[in-house]
Amino acid sequence: MKIPKRLEPLLEDGLIDDVIRQLMSGKEAMVFVVRCGDDVRCAKVYKEANKRAFRQSVDYTENRKVKNSRQARAMAKGSRYGREAQEEAWQNAEVDALYRLARAGVRVPTPYNFHAGVLLMELVTDEHGNAAPRLNDVEFSPEQARVHFHALIRQVVLMLCAGVIHGDLSEFNILISADGPVIIDLPQAVDAAGNNHAKAMLERDVENLINYFGRYAPELLTTHYGKEIWALYEHGELKPDSPLSGRFMQSNKPVDLNSVIREIDDAKFEEAARQLRMQDAG
Numbered sequence: 001m002k003i004p005k006r007l008e009p010l011l012e013d014g015l016i017d018d019v020i021r022q023l024m025s026g027k028e029a030m031v032f033v034v035r036c037g038d039d040v041r042c043a044k045v046y047k048e049a050n051k052r053a054f055r056q057s058v059d060y061t062e063n064r065k066v067k068n069s070r071q072a073r074a075m076a077k078g079s080r081y082g083r084e085a086q087e088e089a090w091q092n093a094e095v096d097a098l099y100r101l102a103r104a105g106v107r108v109p110t111p112y113n114f115h116a117g118v119l120l121m122e123l124v125t126d127e128h129g130n131a132a133p134r135l136n137d138v139e140f141s142p143e144q145a146r147v148h149f150h151a152l153i154r155q156v157v158l159m160l161c162a163g164v165i166h167g168d169l170s171e172f173n174i175l176i177s178a179d180g181p182v183i184i185d186l187p188q189a190v191d192a193a194g195n196n197h198a199k200a201m202l203e204r205d206v207e208n209l210i211n212y213f214g215r216y217a218p219e220l221l222t223t224h225y226g227k228e229i230w231a232l233y234e235h236g237e238l239k240p241d242s243p244l245s246g247r248f249m250q251s252n253k254p255v256d257l258n259s260v261i262r263e264i265d266d267a268k269f270e271e272a273a274r275q276l277r278m279q280d281a282g
Helices: 005-012 067-079 080-103 142-161 198-213 218-222 226-236 257-281
Strands: 018-025 029-036 039-046 111-115 117-121 175-178 180-183
Touching: 005 029, 005 039, 005 117, 018 039, 018 180, 039 111, 080 111, 080 117, 142 180, 142 226, 198 218, 198 226
Parallel strands: none
Antiparallel strands: 018 029, 029 039, 039 117, 111 117, 175 180
């Protein structure tokens, strides 16, 4: 096949030896199957911003780190340099998330390199060694749906324990490999602690899983795993192996404002007393 221009630098630098075929073209990137020595991998070539269907919402980019203040100002102004910097940050977000999640044991494709705007990573395969299908291309029995659903819920928990929320998780960015689901497509991943929309995104990711697998196992449609997971996270109690029930009771107990005010006053009194003791000691 004709070598795509964006892959030429990787061939020239010896990172890949051959381009076998195009695997898919999505809303944000094209993916190619490539050969690297004796290994077959995939190369994700990001589309330019004006050719992507997925737009960089401020909900996703909130609090993302940039290299310096000049870059941040340029991104805010929307200058040409700023747009290029924003594009670089968008691509780097997926690379950073993949390495971070792989280290945490999350089932994502193993990343190998990021060069000239191309992400080189593991080719996820099925039991026959072919490129693994997406979740939405596979039919399930009720029992299979339950198994995959609970496996993915555990992956969502692992991701959150690593401080990451996918932000766009659905049946379209999960692959069914020979040994279970693998999560892909992470350029919109958000930092759980640094994004004001994190809770809503986590709950939406989980709700997407519930709605999809609920087609095969309808009892899942009445579960509330997203709210349960976030509540544990918010209280510092979420662990990779935290038991989950899918049930969640929202507390409607009114806040005791008088008690809160008393605690604040007590803290102020204790601090004033501490300062007085320090003055006397001096």
